[in-house]
Amino acid sequence: MTFLDTFGRFAGLSSEKGRTLTDLLTLRRQRNELSRLSPHMLDDLGITKQDAQAEAKRSVFDFPCRWHK
Numbered sequence: 001m002t003f004l005d006t007f008g009r010f011a012g013l014s015s016e017k018g019r020t021l022t023d024l025l026t027l028r029r030q031r032n033e034l035s036r037l038s039p040h041m042l043d044d045l046g047i048t049k050q051d052a053q054a055e056a057k058r059s060v061f062d063f064p065c066r067w068h069k
Contacts, residue, residue, distance in 0.1 A: 024060040031056045 035056035037045075042052055 019063060024063070027063060028060045031058065 034052045037052065039049060042049060047055075
């Protein structure tokens with residue numbers, strides 16, 4: 001078990017609930033990276049720069065529904 005997983009358990013996040021602190025930090029990093037993609041790469045994904053910026057601004061606690069148990 002990593003430090004982030006242990007810390008996450010104290011923050012009320014656990015793998016039993018389907019999400020960990022590591023998951024939330026990874027989600028934040030991925031959203032930030034999405035906002036820095038070039039227009040050409042975003043076009044390949046089928047999203048606009050505005051969509052990417054809006055996604056990057058979302059809270060880490062606004063996570064995918066499939067994470068809810």
